Amino acid sequence: MMHQMRAEYGAGGEAGGVRLWHMVRGTQSVAMCGRELDPGAPVRETVDWGKTPELCCHTCGAYFLRETPYLSAEHQ
Ligand SMILES: [Zn+2]
Known part of the structure; x- marks a missing residue:
């Protein structure tokens, strides 16, 4: 199964920069830990x-x- 890393933005969204990296399956926007991430x-x-x-x-x-x-x- 393919995975990729997807960023979680800090406070202020995209302008706040990357706070944490999560892992998602395929191209999903929901992390494996259950957190919903910005699709962009x-x-x-x-x-x-x-x-x-x-x-x-x-x-x-x-x-x-x-x-x-x-x-x-x-x-x-
Ligand atoms: Zn996570």
């Missing part, structure tokens, strides 16, 4: 998970690693 928010490839200057959502990270065992194996 920036996306990144999953290889950037944990490498962004902004924080990544811990809940999304846990779900993502469970669905992509090959990635969690790399982290052990």
